[in-house]
Structure formats: C-alpha cells, structure tokens
Amino acid sequence: xxxxxxxxxxxGQVRFRAISGDHAGASVPHxxxxxxxxxxxxxxxxxGVRLSExxxxxxxxxxxxxxxxxxxxxxxxSYDELLALWKASQPG
Amino acid sequence: MNKKKILTTPAKRRVxxxxxxxxxxxxxxxxxxxxxxxxxAVVVDLSTGATLGVHRLAIPGFxxxxxxxDIAITPGSEGLWSEAADDGVLLEQLLVAAAxxxxxxxxxxxxxxxxxxxxxxxxxxxxxxKGGRPRKTA
Numbered sequence: 134x135x136x137x138x139x140x141x142x143x144x145g146q147v148r149f150r151a152i153s154g155d156h157a158g159a160s161v162p163h164x165x166x167x168x169x170x171x172x173x174x175x176x177x178x179x180x181g182v183r184l185s186e187x188x189x190x191x192x193x194x195x196x197x198x199x200x201x202x203x204x205x206x207x208x209x210x211s212y213d214e215l216l217a218l219w220k221a222s223q224p225g
Numbered sequence: 226m227n228k229k230k231i232l233t234t235p236a237k238r239r240v241x242x243x244x245x246x247x248x249x250x251x252x253x254x255x256x257x258x259x260x261x262x263x264x265x266a267v268v269v270d271l272s273t274g275a276t277l278g279v280h281r282l283a284i285p286g287f288x289x290x291x292x293x294x295d296i297a298i299t300p301g302s303e304g305l306w307s308e309a310a311d312d313g314v315l316l317e318q319l320l321v322a323a324a325x326x327x328x329x330x331x332x333x334x335x336x337x338x339x340x341x342x343x344x345x346x347x348x349x350x351x352x353x354x355k356g357g358r359p360r361k362t363a
Contacts, residue, residue, distance in 0.1 A: 154285030172301035181230035193301030
C-alpha cells in the first residue's frame with residue numbers, strides 16, 4: 134500500500150517535511166527543509182518565504198550559502214504546493 | 226499571479242549561517258535512535274552521552290503509527306523521521322515530552338537569568354569605572 138504523501142514532499146534537491154506538534158511558530162505556516170547534511174526551517178508568509186524567525190535555530194547541521202539559497206528559491210517557486218502540504222498536516 | 230518573494234535578505238542569510246556555524250559547536254545532537262517495541266518507546270542517544278526514552282503515544286507525529294522500525298535521524302541530527310508514519314519529531318519535542326514543559330521552562334529561565342550577556346557585562350564595567358552604584362543618602 135502506498136501511503137499518501139501528506140507529511141513530506143521532495144522537490145529537486147530539497148525535501149520539505151511537516152512535523153506534527155511542532156509548536157514553535159505554530160501560527161506561522163512553516164516546513165523543515167532537508168538539503169545535503171543540514172536542515173533549514175522555512176516560513177510561508179502572505180508575500181513570500183523567509184528563514185524561520187520563530188525557531189531559535191532555523192539552520193541546523195552543515196548548510197552552505199548555496200544550499201540555503203536553493204532551499205529559499207525552491208520554497209518560493211513551489212509556494213502554493215508547499216503551503217498546501219503544511220495545511221494538510223494541521224489537525225482538524 | 227502574485228509573485229512570491231524571498232523575504233530574508235542576503236545580509237540576514239549571512240548572519241544566520243554564521244550563527245548556525247557557531248551553534249553547531251555546542252548544540253546537542255541525536256547520535257543514535259531506535260524504536261523499543263517492548264516499551265513502545267522511541268529511544269535516542271544524545272551527543273551529551275545521555276539516553277532518552279519517550280513513549281510513542283507522547284509523540285504527536287508517531288501516536289497513530291502502526292510501525293516505527295524505520296525511524297531515522299534527520300539531516301542536522303536534531304530530529305527523527307519515519308517514512309512509514311510520514312511524520313517526525315524534533316529533539317526539543319522529545320525533551321519536553323520527557324521532562325515536561327513547565328519544568329524545562331523553569332530550568333531555562335534560571336539558566337538564562339544566571340548568564341551575563343556581553344552587553345550587560347560591558348555596562349557593569351563602565352558603571353564600575355564611574356564609581357559604581359551611588360550610596361543611599363536616606
């Protein structure tokens with residue numbers, strides 16, 4: 134059986150994940166983005182995307198400047214799809 | 226179509242990357258993880274040498290999971306992910322589940338209050354050089 138991909142989505146080099154019960158910045162749509170050996174927390178606002186300001190450490194592990202740019206550009210370019218992923222992960 | 230923007234400026238990105246590099250030197254990481262079926266618990270070994278066990282039902286992302294044999298450490302080593310559950314958990318969530326939010330909050334507040342920031346230390350030195358706190362006259 135193939136499970137519906139409601140909690141994660143891979144787009145190019147980046148895998149975006151929604152984590153249940155992640156309370157930090159819960160009121161702001163956000164996803165954890167894996168790239169290389171690191172992780173970046175990205176927030177989705179009305180006019181665009183940004184590094185999370187609710188998570189004390191929005192970059193975890195070894196992330197290069199190029200990887201950070203790739204994550205933010207991918208999040209911006211796939212904004213609607215990723216916002217839908219976050220919404221699908223929310224309770225209720 | 227409403228074109229979305231990247232709201233984090235290149236300058237802010239550089240600051241964040243530098244802060245992340247600094248943080249990596251001291252951040253607690255998950256070095257090993259497993260699911261203990263007998264206890265129905267997720268068990269993680271931390272870079273501090275401690276081992277933490279949290280019951281599966283206390284982890285929102287794993288509470289509905291039927292199997293957790295595939296849990297893996299996420300890139301960055303501060304979370305776990307299960308492909309079968311298509312969900313995960315952050316190390317901070319495991320710590321809160323293990324110790325309780327109120328207890329962690331009290332401990333965090335106490336630790337932060339006991340630390341003197343660089344700016345507070347500089348202000349104290351400057352005030353000390355001026356003779357320190359004025360004597361009470363009344």
